[in-house]
Amino acid sequence: MLILNIFLSFFKIGLFSFGGGYVMLPLIEKEIIQGNAWLTHSQFIDIIAIAEMTPGPVSINLATFVGYKIAGIPGAFVSTIGVIMPSLVIILILVKFLSKFYELPIVQSIFRGLRPAIIALIGLAFIMVAETSIFFDDLRSIGIAVAAFIVLTLTRINPVLIILGGGLAGFILY
Amino acid sequence: MKNNNRDFSEKSDRVKENVPDTVSATFISLFIIFLKIGAFTFGGGLAMLPLIKNELVDKRGWVTSEEFVDLVAVSMTAPGAIVINTAVNVGYRIKGIPGSLASVLGASLPSFTIIMVIATFFLQFQELPKIEAVFNGVRPAVAALIAAAIYKIGKPVFSNTKSMFFIFFYLAVSLILNLHPILVILMGGLSGLIFYRNDIKNS
Numbered sequence: 261m262l263i264l265n266i267f268l269s270f271f272k273i274g275l276f277s278f279g280g281g282y283v284m285l286p287l288i289e290k291e292i293i294q295g296n297a298w299l300t301h302s303q304f305i306d307i308i309a310i311a312e313m314t315p316g317p318v319s320i321n322l323a324t325f326v327g328y329k330i331a332g333i334p335g336a337f338v339s340t341i342g343v344i345m346p347s348l349v350i351i352l353i354l355v356k357f358l359s360k361f362y363e364l365p366i367v368q369s370i371f372r373g374l375r376p377a378i379i380a381l382i383g384l385a386f387i388m389v390a391e392t393s394i395f396f397d398d399l400r401s402i403g404i405a406v407a408a409f410i411v412l413t414l415t416r417i418n419p420v421l422i423i424l425g426g427g428l429a430g431f432i433l434y
Numbered sequence: 435m436k437n438n439n440r441d442f443s444e445k446s447d448r449v450k451e452n453v454p455d456t457v458s459a460t461f462i463s464l465f466i467i468f469l470k471i472g473a474f475t476f477g478g479g480l481a482m483l484p485l486i487k488n489e490l491v492d493k494r495g496w497v498t499s500e501e502f503v504d505l506v507a508v509s510m511t512a513p514g515a516i517v518i519n520t521a522v523n524v525g526y527r528i529k530g531i532p533g534s535l536a537s538v539l540g541a542s543l544p545s546f547t548i549i550m551v552i553a554t555f556f557l558q559f560q561e562l563p564k565i566e567a568v569f570n571g572v573r574p575a576v577a578a579l580i581a582a583a584i585y586k587i588g589k590p591v592f593s594n595t596k597s598m599f600f601i602f603f604y605l606a607v608s609l610i611l612n613l614h615p616i617l618v619i620l621m622g623g624l625s626g627l628i629f630y631r632n633d634i635k636n637s
Contacts, residue, residue, distance in 0.1 A: 276616050277513045282583055286608075286615040294612075306560065309572045310552060312579065315473050316545025317515035324549040329557070333550070340546055344538060347514030351522040352534065354508055362511045366627070368634045371511060373626020376597045377618050379588045380604035384615070386580040393573030401574045408578035413585055420476050423575045430571015431564065 262331055263338050269296070270323055270342030277343075279378035281318035285385035288326060298330045305392050313420050319343060400433045461529060461536040467494075468521045468540030475517055486520060496528055517541050600625060 269291045277284045285308065292298050299307075307329070311321035320340060327339025354361055361367055394401045408422050467489050475482040483506060490497045497505065509519035518541055525537030559565050591597045604618050 272616070274514055276619050277515075278619060279587075280583075281515065282580060283615070283619075285580075290614050305573055305576065306556075306569055309569065309576045310556065311549075312576060313476075314545070314548050314552065315476055316542070316548070317472075317475060317517045319515045320518070320542050320545040321549050324546050325553050328550065328553045336546070336550060336553070340542060344514070344518055344542060347512065347518045348522050348534065348538060350512050350514070351508065351519050352526055352531065354512060355523055355526055360504070362507045365631075365634050367511070369630045370623045370626040372630035372633055373600075373624065373628075374619065374622040375587075375591055376600035377604050377622025377625075379584060379591060380601045380608065381615050381618055382580060382584050382587065383601070383605055384608055386577060386584060387609075389573070389580055390577045393577050401570070404571055405574035405578045405581075408575040409581050412578060412582035418476065419579055419582075422579065423572055426571040426573075426575025426578075427568040428571065430568045434567035434570045 263334055265296070266327055266330060266335055267338040267342040270327065270339045271345055273323070274319075274343035275346040277319060278374055280382075281322070282382045282385050283378055284319050284322060285388065286381050288322065289385075289388055292326055292330075299326060301388065302392050303329065305389055308389065309423060313423050400429075404429050461532065464525055464529060464533055465536045465540040468517075468525075468537045469543055471521075472517060472541040473544040480516065482517060486517075490524060497524060501527075596629065 273284055273287045273291055276287060289301075289304070293301060293304060304326075307322065307325045311318050311325060314321055320343065323339045323343040324336045328336035330339075362371075390405075394405050396402070404426050408426055411417055411422055411425075412419060471482060471486055471489065474485060487502055491499055491502050505520060505523050506516075508523060509516045512519050518538060521537035521541040522534045525534035527533075529536070588601075591601075600622075604621065607613050608615070608618055
């Protein structure tokens with residue numbers, strides 16, 4: 261059943277989203293695009309852009325939007341609940357039984373090991389997005405990407421403004 | 435856990451000292467606080483931590499500074515969005531499981547409603563040429579955003595040869611073998627136990 265599958269997919273996605281919202285991108289790519297063909301890559305990239313610009317955590321925005329795209333309002337409900345549920349369960353367990361779990365040496369070792377994995381997965385996310393947005397024969401796309409990167413790393417301007425700036429550049433240049 | 439049965443209907447001495455305006459914690463107030471936090475979080479979850487601290491520690495004293503540090507560590511280590519994890523954590527500490535549900539509902543409602551509104555219109559307008567033009571500019575900016583995130587998260591790690599090896603290793607197996615990202619995460623955790631044990635012991 262579609263609704264159940266959406267819930268299960270997003271539960272899986274929420275369960276393994278360590279280290280921030282961007283790790284969710286390759287997870288969604290695998291579960292939703294490759295695994296189930298519920299979405300195309302270019303549709304997904306646009307959804308990512310909007311999820312970045314709207315209030316709220318990127319992961320919730322993404323889940324809601326993708327769920328809606330797949331199965332309308334019921335889809336949006338179950339995808340959002342699905343992605344939140346692992347947080348609910350895990351945090352409740354941790355607070356009740358293991359509130360200082362992050363101080364345990366074993367846990368710290370695991371997280372040291374996780375860091376390269378997280379970086380690699382965000383690298384995958386970058387490759388996926390860059391493939392559909394930056395083209396060697398389109399200098400405008402390269403220019404916007406480089407300019408945005410420089411502003412993001414050297415200044416503390418709100419990323420939302422950077423994306424809007426990109427949109428404005430797109431409006432003018434394309 | 436020590437603070438499970440804290441009674442917020444009376445002002446504690448600590449709160450009387452530091453906080454000008456004390457509201458006894460109710461489900462509604464939990465809901466509304468996290469509604470506000472959820473509505474003003476843009477992009478990265480780390481940016482909203484000062485807002486949460488202001489609302490919970492400074493303004494209301496529902497959480498002490500030490501507890502807040504603890505909270506943040508748990509929220510960042512557990513999977514899922516930092517805001518959501520924090521909402522569950524704080525909600526539970528104050529009003530048990532129903533409290534955590536009220537907090538999470540508040541934190542996710544702005545996201546959910548705004549996205550639903552945008553999604554209903556967006557999917558109709560996506561095809562228009564001028565909208566397409568805007569997104570031709572937005573997409574490279576998003577790519578840059580992700581690259582900037584890699585740079586920020588990776589900077590401390592790039593100097594470590596062992597970690598660099600693992601980063602390239604995971605990238606290679608993911609791209610060549612088309613591995614599920616969950617497997618990469620599991621490998622990462624496992625490699626932590628095997629290869630990073632000594633790093634922790636020595637630090």
